[in-house]
Amino acid sequence: MTQLTLLARFAEEISWMARYMERADNLARLLEVNEVFARDRRGEHNWDAVIDLNADRELFEKNHGATTPSKTAYFYMLDRDNPNSIISSVRAARENARSLRPLISTEMWTHLNVFFNELQAISATSDSIPNISRFCERVRTACQAHTGITEGTFYRDQGWYFYQLGKYLERADQTTRLVDVKYHTLLPTADDVGSILDLSQWNALLRSAAGYHAYRRVHPRGIDPIGVAEFLVLNSRFPRSVRYCIGEVSNLLSQLIYTFQLTRGDRVAQAVDVIHKRLEDTDMQSIIDFGMHEFLDAIQLDLIAVAKAMDIAYFGQVEEGDVAA
Amino acid sequence: MGEIIEGSIELSGYDPNGYFCEIVSAASKGMIPHAIVQRLQGLDAVELMARSDAASRELYNLGITFTVYSDRMMIDRILPFDVLPRVIGAEEWVDVERGVTQRVETLNKFIWDIYHDKKCIKDGIIPAELVLGNKNFRPQMEGVSVPGGTYVHVCGIDLVRDGEGMFRVLEDNARTPSGVSYVVENRHMMQRAFPDLVDAFGIRSVDDYGPRLLKAMMDVSPEHVSDPQVCLLSPGAYNSAYFEHIFLAREMGVPLVEGRDLVVENDRVYMRTTEGNEEVHCLYRRIDDDFLDPKAFREDSLLGVPGIFEAYRKGNITLANAIGTGVADDKAVYAYMPRLIEYYLGEEAILPNVPTHICREPEGLKYTLDHLEELVVKPVGESGGYGILIGPRASKAELEEFRGKLRDDPSNFISQPMIDLSVCPTLLEGKIVPRHVDLRPFCVTGKSSWVLPGGLTRVALREGSLVVNSSQGGGSKDTWVLMD
Structure with a gap:
């Protein structure tokens, strides 16, 4: 072509x-x-x-x-x-x-x-x-x-793929932040467990991510904090979950590299693979053991690394330390 | 299409006040068909006004706008669009086409001459000081050869019609004339919103402009390149003519670049792409000479490309228009154009100038001072209609003040008689009224010249006003050039 x-x-x-x-x-x-x-x-x-x-x-x-x-x-x-x-x-x-x-x-x-x-x-x-x-x-x-x-x-030329990349990177970033902040404020205290307020707060979180209805389809029996966090971070079919977004980013990047021959994207792909691996090699219990905030923080840093790699590979920015004297 | 018959024709309720009317007078003289007047006659002005307002909203939403700045706010404005067309007959257009081409040919020969042999100066056709002392003369261009000897690839020549209905040249625009996007978009707007006005008259198409311009750019690209990469160079999204830049890049099918997208290495010019650097061979640039290259011209320019002039000088890239064309469209040089046409082509000017008095010459100054109340006086360096004195409309105090300016700095001014600019039926507040118009045809030159069959008709929307500039209450009209 x-x-x-x-x-x-x-x-x-x-x-x-x-x-x-x-x-x-x-x-x-x-x-x-x-x-x-x-x-x-x-x-x-x-x-x-x-x-x-x-x-x-x-x-x-x-x-x-x-x-x-x-x-x-x-x-x-x-x-x-x-x-x-x-x-x-x-x-x-x-x-x-x-x-x-x-x-x-x-x-x-x-x-x-x-x-x-x-x-x-x-x-x-x-x-x-x-x-x-x-x-x-x-x-x-x-x-x-x-x-x-x-x-x-x-x-549907390169521009489309860059558009989609921007969209999914931003969405992953937004969902990560949303869970990070809410997870802390919403963590049940001994008094709250099972209370009405608690559930409505988790409801709100799902609705913020436009995931209430999707969540109810997957978990018809009820809402629990761990389930909600898992849905927003690890679900592979919900279009606003972190995993779904990173999967899309990965596919889009492959298209740029292979279909459009933009081989400079290899380094971006490496950065995306780091997140990919982080999400694939884990489950909710491991995340909780590791610390939800620490986990999401690591993903945020990974996302920043991806954006930086794109700046250099595709957007014509000069690498730090590479500036001509 | 209606039969052409001569005879007095009227449009009821419309009075051109003795001026030459582009529709009624032209039809009366058999220059355009009667049917056009009949169609205007049959219009419901109020209903048309409502549709016209809707059309203006559409232009705004589509972003067919220019940008003005006020209190640090950017405001998008549309060029007010009048739905009643300006019509030019096939026969008359032939003269316009020939006259414009003749002028462009002269401009190119003149510019080549002043940057090489300077024969026109040696032969006493034009004063040396007017050329060499001109602030737009670029000594850097001396001895530089440009492909095909073409300097003015895109030229806009402003014409007005005088009281007798004769076209005269008011001004040459040989740097980066703008407005052609409105010519094409106005036509599209007419076809979309007013098919009942446009239908069944044989109107020549204006859609060809982009491909023609691209062809011209390919023709003048460096000869050693077989498949040249052409780009349009824009100062960026905040330039008031950005819409036009987008329009032209799209119609030509070339990338729209800014200075920051380009880089010069080993005197070759490259654009930064997602695949790395790619060489560029020809730039249709919409940036003034001054800002083009901080190494060669204004050091403080952030819009330009450092080193591009050297690449240009070495023939690795073509710039259109060439650098240094500003000398030729100076209002003082304008006065010498009929003599220059004669000198270079051995022909008489097909399109005459407006008679012009050059105030740097003693007799011109004397005449101007003695007849100030009859004359239009223009500063030579300005554009956009600024700093003009219209004698017959000025107060005593204004005349006196201007006399002072003239005596202090005579060589900064030229004067011309007041021209009874032609009028054209214009729809305002639900009525058809006469308003003054001018015409800017566009000429594209690569190896040869081509004139777009149409042009930008600007209309002074204020009653009695002669100033058609968009910055001062001007609007535009669709310009119909009829088929044979």
């Missing part, structure tokens, strides 16, 4: 466009679930976990002071000064798309452009925010439309 050349910058931008949209999607799910399901023991909204999950406490306190539900929601929905907010992610995706317009389909660009302009037109302040559920649903729907339009219109 004839090879269409792909600029290194375009490969990088397309994988980031996918990452930002995936990020916006995940954040919208998290906020929505938090709004609807996550209440603390007194029935108050607990937004602190969301801030911790995203490691944003410092930035939040600097810009907004003490947390309130409205301020936190604003911070993640529409605060342009927060680079991790939904609007900032969508803006970054759209800026990448703008630059990628020679490559992506007109429909992909138009949809993102209209979506961003809609978000930009929402007037809100940290004290006056739109309805959270409706907002998040709109974002989710738009992100899903983006995925669908991309699937249905994007030419």
Whole structure:
């Protein structure tokens, strides 16, 4: 087959466009679930976990002071000064798309452009925010439309594979963080075991990862913390589990290396194999023995290594220590 | 297509106020068919307006926009689009085509000359200072040969029609003329949203532009390369004309690169791809000379490619347009174009200039000062319609202030009589009204020249305004060149 050349910058931008949209999607799910399901023991909204999950406490306190539900929601929905907010992610995706317009389909660009302009037109302040559920649903729907339009219109050359790589790497990253933070806060204490609150919290976790219904199909008899964690980390058929995402990353990379002859990806493949092995050679009991947090932390570091390897192999970045004097 | 008959024709409720009208006057003189006026006559302006608004929204959503900056915010704007076309008859177009080609041929010969033998200066056709003292003259280009002797690969020549209906050249754009994307997108918009307007007139297609441009770029690529890699070089997504860059790269089927995608090694230019570096042989560049190479031109340029000039000088890469063409589209050099056409081609200009007084010449300055209230005075270095004095519309105080400017720095100005720019029926607020228009045809030159049958018609949307620039309230129209 004839090879269409792909600029290194375009490969990088397309994988980031996918990452930002995936990020916006995940954040919208998290906020929505938090709004609807996550209440603390007194029935108050607990937004602190969301801030911790995203490691944003410092930035939040600097810009907004003490947390309130409205301020936190604003911070993640529409605060342009927060680079991790939904609007900032969508803006970054759209800026990448703008630059990628020679490559992506007109429909992909138009949809993102209209979506961003809609978000930009929402007037809100940290004290006056739109309805959270409706907002998040709109974002989710738009992100899903983006995925669908991309699937249905994007030419299947190298660009597509870089897009998919970005998406699955980001998704693996998001799911890892979600489990990491929640697992700690949700670990049952002696008092809580079997209580209603406990279960609703695990419900919320599954819903954040859009896995509630899938989980119930696999475990019709009930929800237990270990089962949920296992489902989100090790299940091989749930499209947001860490294992599933890494499997996809691995397949996509093989396509680039073998079908498209991008042999420079060998080093990326080695980095992916490390995660692959970590997930294949274990089971839930071993993870718990090893320490859930330690395990997820190791995966996060592995993911960073994969991203670094991609920078060097495909995105034209110079290896550290390799800079010409 | 309607029969062409001469005779007075009217469009009811529409009064061109004595100006030459691109539709009504042209039809009356038998230059375009009556049927076009009849079709406009039958339109429901209010309904058309609603469809036009929908079309504008579509342009915005599709991102067929240019970008303006305000308070550090980037704002996307569409070039306002008027649905009523500007129509040019087949016979008249032949003259435009010949006139434009003649001009481009002269520009190429002139630029070759000033960077080689300088015969036009030695023979006293043009003052040395105008050429060598021009801020766009690039001494680095002296003695550099370019493939086929072509410097101006893409040329946009701005034409206006005077009170008698004659086309005159207002300005040559020999650096990086923009606007061709609107020519093509406007046509597509018309075909999508207003098929009832477009149908059944034989209109020449504008879809050929991209392939023609690519062919020209291949023609001028370095001769030793059999299958040249052509790219479009853009300053990037934040450039106001980025949409056009995307459009052209897509239509040519070539990669759109930025300076940071390119690297020069051993005087050869490469682009960074996912497979490593790949050599580039020809760049259709939309970056000004100044920013092209920090080693050869402006040191502070972050947009350019260090070392590319040396690769260019050695003939390893072709740049289109060539470096140093800015001398030729200077407003002061413009005044000498009829003489240059005569000098290089031994022909009379097919498209006349607007009569121009050169204020660096004493008699030109005197005439300008004496007749300031009748003249349009333009600074020579500016573009985009900035810094212009329109004498008949200026206040006493403005005239006085401008006299001072003229006396302080006469060589910075030229003056021209006020041209009664032609008008074209334009749909505004549900009514068909006359608005002034100009025309920018595009000429592509590789080994030979080709003129796109169409062009960018810009329209001054403000009542009475003569300024058609998009930065100052201008819009655009679809331009129909009719078949024989």
